[in-house]
Amino acid sequence: MISVPGLVAQFAVLALAVLLAPMLTGWVNQCRAWLQNRSGPGLLQPYRVLGKLFSKEVVLAHNASPLFRGAPYLIFGCLALAAAIVPKIGTDLPLNAAADAIALVGLLALARLFIALAGMDVGTAFGTLGARREMLVGFLAEPALLMVLFTASLISGSTSLATIVEVLAHKEFVIYPSLAFAGVAFTMVSLAENARIPVDNPATHLELTMIHEAMVLEYSGRHLALIEWAASLKLFVYSCIGLALFFPFGVAQRGDWLGLLLALPVLGLKLAVGGFLLALIETLSAKMRIFRAPEFLATAFLLAVLAMLLHVLLGG
Amino acid sequence: MEPGPLHATLAAAAAWLVIGAAGLIRPRNLALSSRFLFPAGAVVGLVLAAAALEGVFSAPRSLVLPLGLPDLPFHARTDALSSFFLLLLGAVAVGVSLFACGYLRPGEGTPPGLHCLYYHVFLASMALVLVADDAYFFMVAWETMALASFFLVTSDHQHAEIRRAGYLYLLIAHVGAIAILLCFGALQAGTGDYTFDNMRAVQPSAGYATAAFLLALFGFGAKAGIVPLHVWLPEAHPAAPSPVSALMSAVMLKTAVYGMLRVTLDLIDQPLWWWGVIALALGLVSALGGIVFAAVQTDMKRLLAYSSIENIGLIFAGFGLTLIFRGFGMGALAALALTATLYHCLNHAFFKSLLFLCTGSVLHATRERSLGKLGGLIHRMPWVAWCALIGSVAIAGLPPLNGFVSEWLLLQAFLLSPGLPQSYLNMLVPVAAAVVALTAALSGYVMVKFYGVVFLGQPREPKLAEAHDAGAWERTGLAWLAAMCIVLGLVPATVIGLLDPVTRALTGHGMASLAQGWLFLAPLQPERASYSPLLFFAVTALLVALTWLAVRAFYHGHMRRAAPWDCGFPFQDARMQDTAEGFGQPVRHVFEPFFRIEQHVPSPLDARPYYREVHEDRLWYWLYLPVARAAEYATSLVTLLQRGRISVYLTYSFATLLVLLLFVG
Numbered sequence: 008m009i010s011v012p013g014l015v016a017q018f019a020v021l022a023l024a025v026l027l028a029p030m031l032t033g034w035v036n037q038c039r040a041w042l043q044n045r046s047g048p049g050l051l052q053p054y055r056v057l058g059k060l061f062s063k064e065v066v067l068a069h070n071a072s073p074l075f076r077g078a079p080y081l082i083f084g085c086l087a088l089a090a091a092i093v094p095k096i097g098t099d100l101p102l103n104a105a106a107d108a109i110a111l112v113g114l115l116a117l118a119r120l121f122i123a124l125a126g127m128d129v130g131t132a133f134g135t136l137g138a139r140r141e142m143l144v145g146f147l148a149e150p151a152l153l154m155v156l157f158t159a160s161l162i163s164g165s166t167s168l169a170t171i172v173e174v175l176a177h178k179e180f181v182i183y184p185s186l187a188f189a190g191v192a193f194t195m196v197s198l199a200e201n202a203r204i205p206v207d208n209p210a211t212h213l214e215l216t217m218i219h220e221a222m223v224l225e226y227s228g229r230h231l232a233l234i235e236w237a238a239s240l241k242l243f244v245y246s247c248i249g250l251a252l253f254f255p256f257g258v259a260q261r262g263d264w265l266g267l268l269l270a271l272p273v274l275g276l277k278l279a280v281g282g283f284l285l286a287l288i289e290t291l292s293a294k295m296r297i298f299r300a301p302e303f304l305a306t307a308f309l310l311a312v313l314a315m316l317l318h319v320l321l322g323g
Numbered sequence: 324m325e326p327g328p329l330h331a332t333l334a335a336a337a338a339w340l341v342i343g344a345a346g347l348i349r350p351r352n353l354a355l356s357s358r359f360l361f362p363a364g365a366v367v368g369l370v371l372a373a374a375a376l377e378g379v380f381s382a383p384r385s386l387v388l389p390l391g392l393p394d395l396p397f398h399a400r401t402d403a404l405s406s407f408f409l410l411l412l413g414a415v416a417v418g419v420s421l422f423a424c425g426y427l428r429p430g431e432g433t434p435p436g437l438h439c440l441y442y443h444v445f446l447a448s449m450a451l452v453l454v455a456d457d458a459y460f461f462m463v464a465w466e467t468m469a470l471a472s473f474f475l476v477t478s479d480h481q482h483a484e485i486r487r488a489g490y491l492y493l494l495i496a497h498v499g500a501i502a503i504l505l506c507f508g509a510l511q512a513g514t515g516d517y518t519f520d521n522m523r524a525v526q527p528s529a530g531y532a533t534a535a536f537l538l539a540l541f542g543f544g545a546k547a548g549i550v551p552l553h554v555w556l557p558e559a560h561p562a563a564p565s566p567v568s569a570l571m572s573a574v575m576l577k578t579a580v581y582g583m584l585r586v587t588l589d590l591i592d593q594p595l596w597w598w599g600v601i602a603l604a605l606g607l608v609s610a611l612g613g614i615v616f617a618a619v620q621t622d623m624k625r626l627l628a629y630s631s632i633e634n635i636g637l638i639f640a641g642f643g644l645t646l647i648f649r650g651f652g653m654g655a656l657a658a659l660a661l662t663a664t665l666y667h668c669l670n671h672a673f674f675k676s677l678l679f680l681c682t683g684s685v686l687h688a689t690r691e692r693s694l695g696k697l698g699g700l701i702h703r704m705p706w707v708a709w710c711a712l713i714g715s716v717a718i719a720g721l722p723p724l725n726g727f728v729s730e731w732l733l734l735q736a737f738l739l740s741p742g743l744p745q746s747y748l749n750m751l752v753p754v755a756a757a758v759v760a761l762t763a764a765l766s767g768y769v770m771v772k773f774y775g776v777v778f779l780g781q782p783r784e785p786k787l788a789e790a791h792d793a794g795a796w797e798r799t800g801l802a803w804l805a806a807m808c809i810v811l812g813l814v815p816a817t818v819i820g821l822l823d824p825v826t827r828a829l830t831g832h833g834m835a836s837l838a839q840g841w842l843f844l845a846p847l848q849p850e851r852a853s854y855s856p857l858l859f860f861a862v863t864a865l866l867v868a869l870t871w872l873a874v875r876a877f878y879h880g881h882m883r884r885a886a887p888w889d890c891g892f893p894f895q896d897a898r899m900q901d902t903a904e905g906f907g908q909p910v911r912h913v914f915e916p917f918f919r920i921e922q923h924v925p926s927p928l929d930a931r932p933y934y935r936e937v938h939e940d941r942l943w944y945w946l947y948l949p950v951a952r953a954a955e956y957a958t959s960l961v962t963l964l965q966r967g968r969i970s971v972y973l974t975y976s977f978a979t980l981l982v983l984l985l986f987v988g
Contacts, residue, residue, distance in 0.1 A: 069885070113727050150763070
């Protein structure tokens with residue numbers, strides 16, 4: 008099941024994803040700046056921020072436990088693995104056999120659990136507030152994401168991500184009503200999970216409205232850098248899941264080396280378009296009150312369940 | 324007949340009884356119980372687990388015991404199903420008994436010797452429930468189990484609330500036992516022979532079989548804590564000492580699952596598919612209701628008790644799915660659903676006993692059960708805190724620990740359902756899968772609340788600074804259970820090999836031949852779904868280690884300790900952290916119709932403002948209180964007859980005689 012060239016390719020993809028993920032964040036920020044009539048900091052700004060944070064001293068609270076110090080590494084590791092198992096340019100990924108769609112959701116949930124625990128570790132008011140809100144977003148977004156993936160796996164008859172993408176990429180071009188519903192649900196979930204407007208504002212400085220930022224207020228230096236990097240990876244992972252499920256065209260088949268070469272620029276293009284759309288959504292919508300977030304996410308969840316029901320009803 | 328696993332099991336049960344009786348030699352001697360008897364009980368548990376492991380793979384063996392009534396001897400039998408549950412009992416008992424060695428303290432409630440007696444009788448009776456092969460023996464063992472656990476629950480019987488909890492538990496246990504008794508009555512189909520062999524042989528009519536199933540569902544459901552019969556669980560678990568809560572939640576609830584499986588899949592040969600729908604629906608309601616209530620609890624043991632209701636709900640959902648598949652003759656899928664069910668039984672036994680024992684250590688160290696008065700214990704009790712972290716991650720159903728494996732298997736079983744011949748059943752399946760997914764996600768929420776409030780943050784009370792970590796015995800017990808959580812999570816293919824004889828015996832299909840070696844878990848074909856926790860864990864660990872090394876290699880390691888930042892607010896204190904109520908508030912808000920809420924919110928003009936909020940179970944008012952009132956009314960009618968004057972009673976006798984003469988004459 009596992010071959011050496013496959014493993015090498017797998018780790019190459021992983022390294023590429025980890026290194027390029029901050030650029031996607033930079034691109035989204037740049038697009039947002041353009042849309043808001045600002046000139047923007049450029050694509051490489053996230054790297055500069057990471058470099059700055061890594062070279063800074065870590066200031067740790069007196070009562071921070073080992074869990075607080077270990078969590079950034081664990082979260083980063085989880086999201087890196089998630090980035091490795093989502094098919095992006097090819098479906099010949101050996102790690103795919105180790106973790107399917109359900110395990111991917113589990114992996115993202117594991118990262119969330121640890122970041123929430125780390126938020127509660129120092130015991131500040133904002134940390135626990137952020138952890139509670141993050142888990143509130145999570146407990147509705149996680150099943151919604153799972154239902155979206157289930158819709159896709161019912162269509163393809165498999166929960167293996169590689170098989171899902173292969174089947175979806177090579178079906179005849181018809182619009183599946185179930186996938187349309189799932190697509191809307193997935194968009195809503197990814198906005199919430201990546202701490203984007205309308206659920207959260209990644210650029211906020213107002214503590215009372217924070218979700219994600221409130222949890223990581225106590226982090227500094229290299230720990231904060233890892234968390235920021237992991238957040239970029241998360242955006243990258245969600246974008247890739249969305250592309251793999253709803254726009255899988257251009258992903259190379261097993262053993263298709265030429266297709267692999269072609270797939271890389273296609274992926275870059277798709278990510279660029281996706282990032283622009285994300286910036287557009289963020290610019291066009293206003294942040295909602297935190298109490299409205301459960302309604303937003305419950306809608307996403309129900310849409311995802313509807314998508315599954317539609318698949319069963321209509322068989323497509 | 325040469326000795327086999329059955330003999331070993333009976334010997335283990337007898338050994339537990341002897342150990343229990345030995346506690347009576349010097350009931351007030353703590354050292355005797357905690358240094359000799361409880362360790363011996365742990366060794367017996369290990370022996371039982373080893374024997375049961377052999378029993379899973381050996382042919383069924385039965386034995387007529389020289390015990391019981393003159394014409395009604397006890398029949399005992401081990402087969403794959405009972406051996407599996409015996410294995411669970413033995414393996415959990417090892418950890419819990421080791422923990423109990425260090426947990427018993429002088430001068431608390433029941434004397435240690437008596438406690439030792441109840442505890443070991445409880446263990447032995449659970450083993451006997453699992454080997455019983457006739458209704459009479461089963462009921463005797465079942466009632467012994469209920470009584471032994473009742474005395475354990477009421478260990479601290481000085482407190483009125485504990486007596487009340489014990490009463491409620493005893494009441495529901497006995498109402499359930501009556502249903503089980505009637506179920507066996509329906510199963511023997513008028514033959515008058517109450518051995519399980521006979522029940523397997525006779526085929527009751529569909530009506531009788533359905534009656535038997537519904538009675539079994541009521542009786543075993545009451546013991547397992549299925550909604551609406553769950554109300555005793557959150558009362559009894561917090562009342563009992565922690566090792567007892569651990570055993571009750573981990574093993575006793577599973578004996579009810581065992582009974583359910585035994586009756587429906589073994590004794591009744593042909594289950595109808597719509598029974599499965601009932602079990603599935605009840606399971607899902609219990610799962611969601613249990614976890615939603617767990618989210619708003621402020622007492623750590625009540626929180627875990629509600630989480631047990633959730634897990635039992637998931638187990639019943641898997642069981643219902645098994646029945647549906649089996650009813651439609653889809654044997655391989657029934658085997659998959661049953662595998663998920665049994666795997667979850669095993670997982671829940673380990674992580675729940677681990678967490679209950681952790682709360683026991685916290686309780687001993689701090690004398691505090693309320694989540695609102697704990698916090699920051701990871702610094703004071705690191706050993707307990709790390710074990711509890713393993714348990715919390717496992718119970719939240721996250722990879723690579725064991726909770727995820729059974730969740731994964733259960734979701735796979737759901738995903739494969741859209742091949743069912745009933746179209747409306749097919750439509751129910753997505754909804755059911757959504758409920759399972761929502762439950763799993765909520766359990767993550769609950770575990771962050773539980774772990775974060777108890778172990779992380781700042782201590783909410785000054786006295787927590789004196790908390791001490793668990794002793795050596797307690798650590799050993801915790802480590803054993805935590806290790807089992809990890810092992811069950813990492814080698815699922817091996818564990819499925821263990822479940823294979825059970826599913827083969829009950830559904831005619833096994834899963835082992837389909838597992839792809841020891842590394843990969845692939846219940847059907849690898850291209851449909853596969854999961855390899857070992858590889859998953861190895862890669863995650865590798866990535867974490869690489870990140871750590873890279874950061875160390877390229878950047879300086881400067882670090883400084885300072886006061887928490889908290890946005891520059893200098894007057895931070897422990898009371899500004901979220902309380903348990905605060906952390907549960909969003910769930911309460913989202914699932915408001917589930918609760919009956921009494922709230923007192925102070926007005927701005929109150930001179931002495933206070934805030935009070937009580938969440939109660941609506942079922943208590945909708946179901947239990949009306950039933951209780953009806954029962955009271957019925958008893959008050961009886962008192963009309965009971966006048967307490969001898970002349971009245973003599974009149975009754977005379978009237979009865981007259982009526983009888985009328986009939987005879």
